[in-house]
Amino acid sequence: MKTFEISRIHTSAGIFRLSGYVCTSGDRVTLEYRTAEFMGTDGWCELDIESEHARSILAAIQPELIEHLA
Template sequence: MNKTFEISRIHTPLGIFRVSGGVSEQNDLTISQLKIMGTDGWLFLDIQSTKVTNLIKQLEPHLLAHLKG
């Protein structure tokens, strides 16, 4: 069963993000919405694109650490 989460702001080496999604008991993440802080505010990222999918993989350890903390 996935537990939903919403992180309003997380600072990572990859940037500042706003993330919504779910996490399973096995710590599998499902991201439903991802925004990055740009110079003019929050920008939606297309979670279906290959580039953003790779970014999400790099973000996973940071997100899991935040959710556990």
């Protein structure tokens, strides 16, 4: 498990700031998030990474994040 910190990434779902862990098992790469924020109109807004809504957003952008971290 390796830690990651992305200070700003532009994705198809918006602009995010993220930190967490990259887990690799063979060819499979998964991400575990410690913090997740998105850029709102008034600045950074924290996502509740335990909520279903936040999980669906993070799952949708995960391929972009894995590509960025590769």
